[in-house]
Amino acid sequence: MQQIFTQARQAGRNLLTEYEAKQVLTAYGIPTVPTEIAHTVEEAIAIADRMGYPVVVKLLSEVITHKSDVGGVQLNLSNADAVAAAFNLIRTNVKAWEAKHPDVFLGVTVQPMFRAQGYELILGSSIDAQFGPVILFGTGGQLVEIFQDRSLALPPLNSTLARRMMERTRIYQALLGVRGNRPVDMTALAQLLVRFSQLVVEQNEITEIDINPLLASADHLIALDARIVLRSEHEAPTKLAIRPYPSQYMSCFTLKNDLHTTIRPIRAEDEPLLVSFHQRLSEESVYMRYAHMMNLQHRIAHDRLTRICFIDYDREMVLVADHKDSATGEHQLLGVGRLTRFHNSDSAEFAMIIADRFQKQGLGTELLRRLVTIARSEGISQIEAYMLPTNGAMRKICERLDFNFAQKSENGMLKAVLNIGAN
Numbered sequence: 001m002q003q004i005f006t007q008a009r010q011a012g013r014n015l016l017t018e019y020e021a022k023q024v025l026t027a028y029g030i031p032t033v034p035t036e037i038a039h040t041v042e043e044a045i046a047i048a049d050r051m052g053y054p055v056v057v058k059l060l061s062e063v064i065t066h067k068s069d070v071g072g073v074q075l076n077l078s079n080a081d082a083v084a085a086a087f088n089l090i091r092t093n094v095k096a097w098e099a100k101h102p103d104v105f106l107g108v109t110v111q112p113m114f115r116a117q118g119y120e121l122i123l124g125s126s127i128d129a130q131f132g133p134v135i136l137f138g139t140g141g142q143l144v145e146i147f148q149d150r151s152l153a154l155p156p157l158n159s160t161l162a163r164r165m166m167e168r169t170r171i172y173q174a175l176l177g178v179r180g181n182r183p184v185d186m187t188a189l190a191q192l193l194v195r196f197s198q199l200v201v202e203q204n205e206i207t208e209i210d211i212n213p214l215l216a217s218a219d220h221l222i223a224l225d226a227r228i229v230l231r232s233e234h235e236a237p238t239k240l241a242i243r244p245y246p247s248q249y250m251s252c253f254t255l256k257n258d259l260h261t262t263i264r265p266i267r268a269e270d271e272p273l274l275v276s277f278h279q280r281l282s283e284e285s286v287y288m289r290y291a292h293m294m295n296l297q298h299r300i301a302h303d304r305l306t307r308i309c310f311i312d313y314d315r316e317m318v319l320v321a322d323h324k325d326s327a328t329g330e331h332q333l334l335g336v337g338r339l340t341r342f343h344n345s346d347s348a349e350f351a352m353i354i355a356d357r358f359q360k361q362g363l364g365t366e367l368l369r370r371l372v373t374i375a376r377s378e379g380i381s382q383i384e385a386y387m388l389p390t391n392g393a394m395r396k397i398c399e400r401l402d403f404n405f406a407q408k409s410e411n412g413m414l415k416a417v418l419n420i421g422a423n
Helices: 002-010 018-027 041-051 080-093 159-167 186-202 268-279 283-290 302-309 363-377 392-400
Strands: 036-038 055-059 073-077 108-112 119-128 132-139 150-153 206-216 221-223 226-230 251-254 260-265 316-324 331-341 347-354 382-387 414-419
Touching (some): 002 018, 041 055, 041 080, 073 080, 080 108, 119 186, 132 186, 159 186, 159 268, 186 221, 260 363, 268 302, 268 331, 283 347, 316 363, 331 363, 347 363, 363 392, 382 392, 392 414
Parallel strands (some): 347 382
Antiparallel strands (some): 055 108, 119 132, 119 206, 132 150, 206 221, 260 316, 331 347, 382 414
């Protein structure tokens, strides 16, 4: 992919061709219609013969952004004569541009005519001066500006946020199936939005990207056309408004009982796993964690768990120990550790709770050790924690990692402090 960007910059251009843009989409698992380049009429006919008719012929240009506006798209070509005529017509239609841009016409692309019935969507991203990259989803096609049916969201997206984004558009109800039409696979469409979001997050050289149309039907999700604009070399990369998922803090850990887990930052979709986790906690574990009794319905309330799962990774970090049953494929959370940075400070507070069955297996010590490592890499210089004086297990974990305990307790709680800079 970087090779595509480098070649474009070496040629002195920021606009990728449609062919190059589709290569970028393909790298992120976004289906595209097969596309080949033809520089001559003879090449276009040979490609069309090999693909099978009917075909679509489009302008290949590094200058013109919207091909249909200049007659650069010819559809439903059923034979070689039609392909030749389309090639020559497109060549003629862009003649007026050649005075300012001699290289406006680089040939054409040839694609199969995709006859599947479906809905034309648009999926894109551009840079907002205040928020950075913003993702757009809605009704696409040639009348996209007329319908103005769109919703906006900030990357990165997960499957839940992608679904909420789709729900804010008028076309959403049609995608669910109307008048006898089968519904679009909304789970697959949401995952496509997530992959597109990942592209936007990771490829910060891109300032604009559009998939229009994205054809969605019960059988297909496929990008029929794509456009990508790169930032100028002198422009600095734009910072995301929301920090992406910190996958660098994900790794495996084996408990003393040889149970394998993955310790990772929490995700928005972990809410059902947290509900199950709290259902397995004993009253003693709950009391030791919160210093008072908290009933189950309060602990698993949606509003509360939403705040725990949807977090700002710049302000706090929540690690979960995730075990996957090899027989059933089901996931189970064994423990949760939280590190919360104080506002406008380089200090943070940690808290932790381990499921009863998995206590005394080294998991609590490992979670805290990783939170300390994360704190150090995030520029936090001091960590503190508060615990009941009777919480001997948590005290031992803190002592193993060289926390110091205040001589006096606060509000009946023991205070443990670790100065990271002194280590």
